[in-house]
Amino acid sequence: MQKWQKWTTAAVLVLAIGAGFAVTGHSSSSAPKKDSVLNYSLDGDVQTLDISKSVDQYSTTIIGNTESNLLRLNAKGDPVPDLAKSYSVSSDGLTYTVQLRSGLKWSDGSALTAKDFVYSWQRLADPKTGSEYAYLTSGVKNADDIMAGKKPVSSLGVSAKGNTLTFKLEKPMQQFKYLLSFAQLMPQKESFVQSEGSKYGTSAKEQIYSGPYKLVGWTGTNESFKIVKNPNYWDAKNVKTKQVNWQVIKNAETGVQLYKQGKLDRAKIYGTPEIYEANKNNKAATTTPLAVASYLEYNQASNPYLQNEKIRQALNLATNRKTLASQASGNTRYAATGLVPKNLVKAANGEDLSTYINPHYQYDTDQAKKLFKKGLQEVNKGKMTVTIETDADAVVSKNTVDFLKQSWESTFGSDITVNEKIVPIKQRMQDASNGNFDITLTNWTGDYQDGVSYYNMFKDPTTGTNNGKFKNQAFTDAVNKAENQDANNASARDNDFKQAELALKDQANLNPLYSWKRIILNRPSVKNVVVNPTGLQLDLTHAYRE
Incomplete structure (x- = not known):
């Protein structure tokens, strides 16, 4: 785990994109298998793809792998630029200035702009949305008054000019850089959300994607679907996996058996005492922090x-x-x-x-x-x-x-x-x-x-x-x-x-x-899987089969 670092009071802090995410659990210099396909499972049903209203970990896992934010956590748990090119922080910690990458696109080919981030932040804070995560915006200028219905959402301290996003805070927030990687604050295209209305996020077809993958085949209730490589993702050339198959498997023993049959690349063994006891000495078992x-x-x-x-x-x-x-x-x-x-x-x-x-x-x-x-x-x-x-x-x-x-x-x-x-x-x-x-x-x-x-x-x-x-x-x-x-x-x-x-x-x-405790059977041939103790627990952006 990384110790929190006190915010710098120097003039600015600028971060540039790292050289990819480190391998979790294994190290390898081997090349990825061409057009590799991975197989993963969720313990429960995806509830929604509505970015502002998602609260469960299963929805967050899919949203986090099909959408992107300004920053993304790397294998050390540090936020590094994703859709952002760079960001800076004022000396008093009250202003964050973010430069977006040029030419960003949604999965449908339309332009992804700084205004899409402004809209997402406003929608989360808007009491009409009814988001359980609205409180995350507290500390941004006027957010508390907006959530209380005292000021319009347009007064929120998030603004866009060209490729530049500016966040005005009412107080220094040590956690703010993490919010810039958070699933519920990923960009949303206002025209798309409004055109979908009540259907927004209720199935794979009622959503567009800003991240490394696109969701295919989820109807809103089914338990088998897939995510496929998004060619319009800014870093698509470094997404080595063409497809990830997903199953909802609520029985932990079933997941372990499918892993042993080679049909899943990951299975948890901390779901029941019996499964843990039977598999804790497996060479593929790894324990990682889980908050x-x-x-x-x-x-x-x-x-x-x-x-x-x-x-x-x-x-x-x-x-x-x-x-x-x-x-x-x-x-x-x-x-x-x-x-x-x-x-x-x-x-x-x-x-x-x-x-x-x-x-x-x-x-x-x-x-x-x-x-x-x-x-x-x-x-x-x-x-x-x-x-x-x-x-x-x-x-x-x-x-x-x-x-x-x-x-x-x-x-x-x-x-x-x-x-x-x-x-x-x-x-x-x-x-x-x-x-x-x-x-x-x-x-x-x-x-x-x-x-x-x-x-x-x-x-x-x-x-x-x-x-x-x-x-x-x-x-x-x-x-x-x-x-x-x-x-x-x-x-x-x-x-x-x-x-x-x-x-x-x-x-x-x-x-x-x-x-x-997170104790998992991980397929040794699958590399560059990033696991986090908080937020998006499983990130397959740069994962691939050896």
């Missing part, structure tokens, strides 16, 4: 029991995270030390940030019982019945809910009944967004390698990712401090994050459970 946090969200908007702080604290105290990570996941997860997962980024002192901010969640059933009884008395509605909701396609998630049910019911006895609701991921996400849940098990991959990628989600009850709708002023103040007065002080920011984590723990707004 995914799993945590429980409590509905603090409508559930009277979960509105009670003592009850939430009791549930957290009755959660044995070490045993949970061991038993429910078969050691394919790390026990959580807080909201921020292991392997996201290092703190300024060199520690993993998750270690530095550790607020020390405890497992204490005696204290849990005392708090739970007091909480029930305060609520005064009798015994508590609560439902935990999770994804039907995730074995570890189902194991987790089973573990929590047994643990909580054995701790609190007849005072609680825990029900399980196992649904498809699409329904779980809709229920979470609509507030139609008691407790939901959420898995969140960081958008970029910075703590703000997690803390920003919960600063306000109106944030689309704050499904529990809680307000914790001490938490919000700490995050705001990290983003404002301490924005250019790495040590101070880390301490702000520590205070934010402590505030979450004190009010038990969330229940962090575990963070993930």
Whole structure:
């Protein structure tokens, strides 16, 4: 993982394109097989190709490989120019100036211009779009007022003149260079979006592409499709693979068997304890950082029991995270030390940030019982019945809910009944967004390698990712401090994050459970695959078969 570097206060910072992406996991000087074809899978269904509305990792994987942004992460996790030729940052960190490459085209041959980026940023911030990622624009001039409906989208601090894009910020943002590589901020052609209307992004034909590949054969619901080389991509000559076949494979064992039969080039073995145990010693197995946090969200908007702080604290105290990570996941997860997962980024002192901010969640059933009884008395509605909701396609998630049910019911006895609701991921996400849940098990991959990628989600009850709708002023103040007065002080920011984590723990707004390990069987003959701990986890731009 790369340590965050403090933004330069010199006049400008200019980056030029690197010499391609380094090989991940293997090194080779061999030439690619002519017109190579690769075979990959997704664990779940693609939900949408609408760049502004995509939130799930499966849609992001396809969007990230068929679209491009100004920058793209290389094998070291560093943003390097893609559609941009170069960019510079003002000495105060408040102005980013980006020069686009000349002659950029969409997959349909039409010109791709700086205005397409302006439109995409405006569309994300526009409350009419209803994007859960709108908060990413916060910090850009007027973005907060636009999201609140107080100013028009045209006032957003993103402008275009010829081949030059200018971003005006209200405060320095350490994560801003990562946003310039982010899938939900990739360019969109306004005329195309408007002509497609409600059909935009609902199938492969209802989208145009700016990246190395084009999607073919996805109807919006089918589970087999492909991406093919986009000849209009600016760097098409260095895209060595003509086609990548994709399958949606929800059963992890099926994926492993297809890998062993040579029908897939990659299969995860961290999906179930049994699969991990059977394949962990395979020579092709590789472990790479994966910044995914799993945590429980409590509905603090409508559930009277979960509105009670003592009850939430009791549930957290009755959660044995070490045993949970061991038993429910078969050691394919790390026990959580807080909201921020292991392997996201290092703190300024060199520690993993998750270690530095550790607020020390405890497992204490005696204290849990005392708090739970007091909480029930305060609520005064009798015994508590609560439902935990999770994804039907995730074995570890189902194991987790089973573990929590047994643990909580054995701790609190007849005072609680825990029900399980196992649904498809699409329904779980809709229920979470609509507030139609008691407790939901959420898995969140960081958008970029910075703590703000997690803390920003919960600063306000109106944030689309704050499904529990809680307000914790001490938490919000700490995050705001990290983003404002301490924005250019790495040590101070880390301490702000520590205070934010402590505030979450004190009010038990969330229940962090575990963070993930990514253990994959990778085809040794496939080179130049880039994997990232956050954002676009699998980038096949320069991948090829040897």
